[in-house]
Amino acid sequence: MSTSNRNERPTAGRKTIGQIMDENGVGRRRFLKYCAGITALMAMPPGMTAAFAQQLRAARRPTVIYMPFQECTGCLESLTRSFAPSLESLIFDTISLDYNHTLQAASGHAAEEARHEAMKEAWGEYILICDGSIPTKLNGIYGASAGHSFVDQLHEAAEGAAAIVAVGVCAAYGGVGAAYPNPTGAVGVSDIIKNKPIINVPGCPPIPEVMTGTLVSYLASGVPDLDHLLRPKAFFGNTIHDRCYRRRFYDLGKFAKSFDDEGARNGWCLYELGCRGPTTYNACATIKWNGGTSWPVEAGHGCLGCSEPEFWDQGGFYEPVTSKLFKDSGQIAAGAAAGVAVGAAAALAANRRKKKLSGQADKEASS
């Protein structure tokens, strides 16, 4: 979806992000630095920054409806810790966050009314951010708000959205709520909504800059390049393992065997301790967390693979990515016993046949 298409919508009379920045005294240099930060996060070539800045300046400040479903608020907690862009600059300069349970002052009927008003005003143009999985069992009775099930609320809000951004692994794929045995029938947004552009920003929680970067990128140039799981390739194009600073120890065959051995103290690879970096696509190793301070593997713990579907049900978190995913309750032993029995029976039958044949041969020889 191009910026020009969005500008043709009924709310095209709104101020552009550039106008808002000018009004707030945000200078050209600062704005370009901001854009350079975003393009660098998305691994765009430096030459793209000017074009990106131009597109972002021209974009209308969109209405954003943030719908929390079956969630823990961890994703929002993470979002509030974004440093480039910061949450303040995002919600005051770049977007108009018109509904969010946790951040808004209004509550109850007033909050719902505000949401409906905002949706009506920007119908067909607003960005819907979803957080948390959607329970579907028993007609979605496991999750409801303001007298409506989450499933109904999602359908209603999605209908007027220009695009949906599913933040967190729960909104993207069902996540923790969908973990075995998935008592609520939890699913991700893309399992329910099929007729809208959906961008998944998974993680438990997602990296704050990945969430804000995806939003800003969408404003500037529409839906970014997505992988087969609808994740922006700019952030989810490489595995953790490929970008990990401990990778050289993997290549050297140096592995920590426990969390307090010499290998762990020397920063060796955590593969044998269950790191899921090889099968996890995310930007933790490059963008890191808390303003680029550190990330789980740097802190000494293996990757949990939280940006992948069904990450909760991939075996123990402390078992390697090639470990078995079954619990044998005697089937292999039963197979062994059956093998011995069949082998013994085969040998018995062969011996009998041998005896019979040799008896016949003796008879023939004597006659």
Next chain:
Amino acid sequence: MTILEFSRGPMLHFALIVFVFGVLWRLVSVVLLGWRKSRAENRVSPGKAAVGGVVATGNRSWPHPEFLDRTAFGEAVGYGYHIGLFAIVLVGAPHVAFWKNLFGINAAWWPTIPSGIISVISVVTIFLMFIATVRRFMHPVLRRISNFDDWFTLAILYAVMVSGVMAVFGIGGRYELVLAAHIISFNVLLIWFPFGKLMHAFYIFPSRFITGYKHEKKGAAS
């Protein structure tokens, strides 16, 4: 369920059950078959015959001097890729982690060697396997005695090896899919193992030992 989950979960479980069942079936049926009654007079004690068995196991694992010129190349290639396979499977770090998890052991002493070396060994092993395959195809006798069992076993081995190398070098698509292909081909190998010529892994040394033991007992050279 993703394809990787399937390969590490129900398929691996099924393959292990079939493998254990099949291997024990084949081994027990041979062991309980019994030996033909020896009508020759015993020339040595059972202990000395056992030594003869061990010697024969060693001797027969080496080209006979008389045929060295004709067989050395084939044996060298065969030994080369067998040693390569053992090195990859037994001291390649991801495989060691797999075995430890499968057998539920800690075994911190189990050594691994750098993945760079394993990568080189893998490529050399595939090359040697290719030479062995070409030789099997070109050699008039080998070609005549080869059947479906040989070609199918080779095909599975290639699948396991090539997918493993692709996973390590990050080629052929997303890592988890290539890894799943690698584990699936290994599972197929486990299932096929007891029913094809791969059973030589279990038979080869006991059969050489017993041949040597019986010869020694009769006083015959082995």
